[in-house]
Amino acid sequence: MIQKNKRAWVWIPFLYFTQGLPFVMVVTVSVIMYKKLGISNADIGLYTSWLYLPWVIKPLWSPYVDLISTKRNWFLLMQLLVSLALLGIGLTLPTNIFFVTTLACFWMAAFASATNDVASDGYYMIGLTQDKQSFFVGIRSVFYKLANVTGQGLLVVLAGFLENYYGDNTKAWSVTMICAAILMLTLTITNFFVAPKYESSEAIVIEKPKGFLEVFSSFFNKKGMGIALAFILFFRLGESQLVKMAAPFFLDKPEDGGLGYSTGEVGTIYGTVGVIMLTIGGILGGILISRDGLKKWMLPMVLSINIPNAFYALLAITKTTNIVAVVSTVVLEQFGYGFGIAGFMVYLIYIAEGASKTSHYALATGFMALGMMLPGFISGYVQEWLGYDGFFIWVVIGALPALFMLKYLDYPADYGKKGANLEN
Numbered sequence: 001m002i003q004k005n006k007r008a009w010v011w012i013p014f015l016y017f018t019q020g021l022p023f024v025m026v027v028t029v030s031v032i033m034y035k036k037l038g039i040s041n042a043d044i045g046l047y048t049s050w051l052y053l054p055w056v057i058k059p060l061w062s063p064y065v066d067l068i069s070t071k072r073n074w075f076l077l078m079q080l081l082v083s084l085a086l087l088g089i090g091l092t093l094p095t096n097i098f099f100v101t102t103l104a105c106f107w108m109a110a111f112a113s114a115t116n117d118v119a120s121d122g123y124y125m126i127g128l129t130q131d132k133q134s135f136f137v138g139i140r141s142v143f144y145k146l147a148n149v150t151g152q153g154l155l156v157v158l159a160g161f162l163e164n165y166y167g168d169n170t171k172a173w174s175v176t177m178i179c180a181a182i183l184m185l186t187l188t189i190t191n192f193f194v195a196p197k198y199e200s201s202e203a204i205v206i207e208k209p210k211g212f213l214e215v216f217s218s219f220f221n222k223k224g225m226g227i228a229l230a231f232i233l234f235f236r237l238g239e240s241q242l243v244k245m246a247a248p249f250f251l252d253k254p255e256d257g258g259l260g261y262s263t264g265e266v267g268t269i270y271g272t273v274g275v276i277m278l279t280i281g282g283i284l285g286g287i288l289i290s291r292d293g294l295k296k297w298m299l300p301m302v303l304s305i306n307i308p309n310a311f312y313a314l315l316a317i318t319k320t321t322n323i324v325a326v327v328s329t330v331v332l333e334q335f336g337y338g339f340g341i342a343g344f345m346v347y348l349i350y351i352a353e354g355a356s357k358t359s360h361y362a363l364a365t366g367f368m369a370l371g372m373m374l375p376g377f378i379s380g381y382v383q384e385w386l387g388y389d390g391f392f393i394w395v396v397i398g399a400l401p402a403l404f405m406l407k408y409l410d411y412p413a414d415y416g417k418k419g420a421n422l423e424n
Helices: 008-036 041-050 053-060 062-067 071-092 098-127 130-166 169-194 212-220 225-235 237-251 263-271 273-292 294-306 308-318 323-351 357-397 400-408
Strands: none
Touching (some): 008 169, 041 357, 053 062, 062 212, 062 357, 071 098, 071 169, 098 130, 098 357, 130 263, 225 323, 225 400, 237 263, 237 294, 263 273, 263 323, 273 323, 294 400, 308 323
16 A cells, blocks of 8 residues: 655656656746747737636636546656647747747646646645645745756756857757646656555555535635635736746837847856755745644745835846846746745645535636636736836735735645644
């Protein structure tokens, strides 16, 4: 029989790296790619924000992940589909209708990735006790974000190198996306071998939902769900817009308000010191929640994910291209994200507690995705209207609603603390 927490240090890093890679390819790398291929900021903000939709509506099919087959089978299949979608992008980029074909492939990757998230998160909650869920939330966030850094760091560095090598942005990005597909396939094969078959073990009780509609009604009838959902929607209001325009800000020419950095330079910044600070922030966040409980650290974590936005505003206002200032801003952003997102993810796990936790967690993260998608729609238009300096000031203001709602959230002060409510 397979006990909970078995080989967690092995499968969690691989599973969440594999969860993060397709997300960053769809949401962030697509922005950089389209920017380098001549698409306008307004179109980039609009069309790539629509790609959030599968993460928003994934609760509509999440009960089937509970009802049909196993979560392990689901995430392996979805990861394979993502590999094929990335390959499709690489192969169709050289065509005259690349914008349509690549968007279609990004949509396929987005739906497969959203379903992979449902299955992976459900597997995580089945395979770990509550205290280990809190402890490993920092680890999983680190490897999720490391995948983000791999995408917008190492793969973007590769694209920048190939742009200079070929002298052809289209060919450079075609090769890069094919490499991303190979990496995704390699990760899928690795997960096949390292992920234990928890769901076939008699040692673990699997709760199946009684009915499709009951899954939704039981979620929305939970105490305090109204303010909880409002908090989830507004938690990343600033970040949701910054993440769309940060890369264009680095890449645009100074006369257009940007910093004039190259593709390779942007990738190098995110792929070096950014990785280190992200790792420190994520691990520290998980350890502190496991030691003290969520309540003590929620406010510092909300602040940590939003304060770095002010430094982007300073860069835009002063128009500095100083490498120390730019790298310092990225360092603060990566550390703040790693530290801050740990508290948010533990709160989402709390929201999902009880029967049908896989589907309820999908609902919670669906609202999180909606909070990313809607502001992202207008991010490009707001940037073009206000300029980069005004845009980043607006992003800083976006932190205020979540800060205001913090005092109205109702959850146990020691939730996630080691030794408190150990079993699910």
